[in-house]
Amino acid sequence: MSSSPLLPKMMKAHGVSRRSFLKYCASLTSLMALPPAMAPRIAHALETAPRPSVIWLSFQECTGCTEAITRSSAPSLEELIFDSISLDYHHTLQAASGYAAEQAREEAMKEHHGKYLVIVDGSIPLDEPGFSAIAGISNLDMLKETAEGAAAIVSVGTCAAYGGLPQANPNPTGAVAVSDIIKDKPIINVPGCPPIPMVMTAVLAHYLTFGIPDLDELGRPKAFFAESIHDRCYRRPFYDKGLFAESFDDAGARAGWCLYKLGCKGPTTKSVCATVKWNDSTSFPIEAGHGCLGCTEPDFWDNGGFYKPLSAPAGEYRRMGQAALVAGVAAGIGGGYLAKKNKAKAQADHETVDAFTLEKEESES
Amino acid sequence: MNNPYFDLLMFARGPLFDLALLVFVAGILIRIVEILVLGRKKDFSKAKGKPVQQGIKTIFTRTLPRPGAIKANPITIVGGYVFHIGFFIAFLLFVPHIALIEALTGLSWPGVGRVIIESATVIAVIAGLALLYTRWKDPVRRKLTTWVDYLVLILSLLPLITGYVAVNKLFGDPTFMMALHILSVDILMIVFPFTKLMHAFTFAMARYYNGSIQGRKGAES
Numbered sequence: 103m104s105s106s107p108l109l110p111k112m113m114k115a116h117g118v119s120r121r122s123f124l125k126y127c128a129s130l131t132s133l134m135a136l137p138p139a140m141a142p143r144i145a146h147a148l149e150t151a152p153r154p155s156v157i158w159l160s161f162q163e164c165t166g167c168t169e170a171i172t173r174s175s176a177p178s179l180e181e182l183i184f185d186s187i188s189l190d191y192h193h194t195l196q197a198a199s200g201y202a203a204e205q206a207r208e209e210a211m212k213e214h215h216g217k218y219l220v221i222v223d224g225s226i227p228l229d230e231p232g233f234s235a236i237a238g239i240s241n242l243d244m245l246k247e248t249a250e251g252a253a254a255i256v257s258v259g260t261c262a263a264y265g266g267l268p269q270a271n272p273n274p275t276g277a278v279a280v281s282d283i284i285k286d287k288p289i290i291n292v293p294g295c296p297p298i299p300m301v302m303t304a305v306l307a308h309y310l311t312f313g314i315p316d317l318d319e320l321g322r323p324k325a326f327f328a329e330s331i332h333d334r335c336y337r338r339p340f341y342d343k344g345l346f347a348e349s350f351d352d353a354g355a356r357a358g359w360c361l362y363k364l365g366c367k368g369p370t371t372k373s374v375c376a377t378v379k380w381n382d383s384t385s386f387p388i389e390a391g392h393g394c395l396g397c398t399e400p401d402f403w404d405n406g407g408f409y410k411p412l413s414a415p416a417g418e419y420r421r422m423g424q425a426a427l428v429a430g431v432a433a434g435i436g437g438g439y440l441a442k443k444n445k446a447k448a449q450a451d452h453e454t455v456d457a458f459t460l461e462k463e464e465s466e467s
Numbered sequence: 468m469n470n471p472y473f474d475l476l477m478f479a480r481g482p483l484f485d486l487a488l489l490v491f492v493a494g495i496l497i498r499i500v501e502i503l504v505l506g507r508k509k510d511f512s513k514a515k516g517k518p519v520q521q522g523i524k525t526i527f528t529r530t531l532p533r534p535g536a537i538k539a540n541p542i543t544i545v546g547g548y549v550f551h552i553g554f555f556i557a558f559l560l561f562v563p564h565i566a567l568i569e570a571l572t573g574l575s576w577p578g579v580g581r582v583i584i585e586s587a588t589v590i591a592v593i594a595g596l597a598l599l600y601t602r603w604k605d606p607v608r609r610k611l612t613t614w615v616d617y618l619v620l621i622l623s624l625l626p627l628i629t630g631y632v633a634v635n636k637l638f639g640d641p642t643f644m645m646a647l648h649i650l651s652v653d654i655l656m657i658v659f660p661f662t663k664l665m666h667a668f669t670f671a672m673a674r675y676y677n678g679s680i681q682g683r684k685g686a687e688s
């Protein structure tokens with residue numbers, strides 16, 4: 103483990119009181135859906151736990167995830183939790199670059215083999231190693247090499263967790279998620295584009311205190327990804343009453359009506375945005391008047407269009423419908439005439455029989 | 468990493484819906500246009516009554532049951548009404564459905580709240596099950612019923628049941644249940660033109676025809 107100072111020392115340096123630290127631990131406890139009695143345990147664990155070495159790998163990403171976690175309300179306790187790990191490698195944040203930076207990574211890997219935590223943001227291109235490389239090392243090689251001695255991996259952001267934006271149709275780089283490559287290590291997915299900073303730090307705090315949290319079938323910590331946005335949305339009463347905004351600035355939108363018809367993906371999206379919220383719990387997208395994009399779900403870029411209602415068809419239905427109209431009428435006319443012709447032919451072929459012929463036939467036989 | 472439920476939902480909303488729409492629209496048009504092109508033999512006799520007027524009138528009067536019909540077959544008649552009304556309330560007044568129709572046709576109208584939609588759904592399902600039961604219990608009707616009749620009734624109930632389960636998150640993954648709901652509708656659309664479900668479009672033609680022959684003969688219908 104790293105020799106860097108423990109949390110209490112850093113809190114002092116940052117001018118954070120123990121009282122506000124305990125408050126933070128209490129809110130983390132409730133956020134993680136743990137019994138309140140756990141709060142002191144979390145505080146104790148955070149204070150005494152040696153700081154694990156962390157290697158942060160950034161692949162095909164936009165740095166939004168790093169921005170989100172480092173720009174959370176400053177100087178916050180969340181930042182402190184982030185500081186309570188020993189970030190030995192993060193090529194966006196560290197001063198060193200190129201071979202010096204790679205050396206730091208290799209040293210950390212050697213020194214803490216089997217114990218370090220790997221955090222990944224960004225997806226990995228498989229089509230061409232050259233699509234994304236750091237210091238001449240392809241993302242794929244770097245991930246495999248670094249994951250080998252890791253205790254666990256945290257895939258931060260939808261790119262690392264599920265492929266995200268780089269994987270969006272037609273996926274020009276052949277981008278895949280971390281879990282598509284690494285199969286033999288515990289992986290915690292913290293999706294979101296970007297994820298809520300509080301959620302990222304809470305997952306780190308959980309890892310530091312209790313280890314790997316309970317995960318759902320998509321590898322997400324259940325504490326943060328069990329309920330849908332729709333279940334917790336403050337606009338839900340309007341959905342239930344059948345009151346929907348028709349455009350982003352109509353009277354309904356201003357009155358806070360449901361954004362379903364404007365493309366809200368809340369019903370199929372699991373996240374705590376509606377309760378934990380963003381920017382120091384100020385608001386979240388739906389509160390700002392925009393529907394949920396569904397960014398914590400795999401393939402959310404290809405969910406049929408951000409502004410298309412979830413119930414609307416997502417494919418080539420317009421062309422299909424037009425083709426069906428033309429083909430249906432044409433085939434109907436064709437079929438009708440064919441049937442008419444058959445009928446006429448049947449009528450023409452019909453032999454009339456009268457009593458004389460019948461009698462004649464009878465006497466002949 | 469993929470979410471198989473989400474992929475199924477996208478398949479049901481995407482390619483399968485496109486196919487269902489093609490079969491549904493083209494199939495219905497083929498059948499209706501065929502009937503119209505085939506036409507009827509011209510009747511050269513002089514009309515004794517008012518065929519057109521009687522024809523149009525019949526389209527509406529046949530919506531009401533014959534006198535005595537309710538008494539003879541209460542479940543069939545009442546259940547039939549309740550099922551149709553409930554089905555159309557749930558189908559045409561639930562706003563996500565209106566959003567779908569708007570995407571397809573550009574037409575839109577206001578919807579109603581959850582209490583009305585869900586009550587209509589539950590009542591329609593109960594009515595549908597009652598219809599299924601009487602059809603199966605009555606020996607005469609049972610003999611007259613083909614497996615397609617059962618299939619069509621069950622396929623018409625499935626969207627109501629899956630929709631109710633998905634919206635209320637009764638069981639199963641909500642995304643998966645939503646995918647099942649849309650899948651059930653896709654299937655209903657595909658079988659529609661090939662089954663008696665066609666009555667939804669041909670009933671008006673059939674009633675008009677019946678009414679107008681009677682009208683021509685001078686009878687009231």
Ligand code: SF4
Pocket residue numbers: 162163164165166167223224258259260261262266267294295296297
């Ligand atoms: S998940 Fe979103 S914010 Fe994070 S790196 Fe990918 S595109 Fe950027």
Ligand code: SF4
Pocket residue numbers: 331332333335336337338339341359360361362366367368369388393394
């Ligand atoms: S705005 Fe979105 S999440 Fe909120 S109630 Fe409407 S559909 Fe659900």
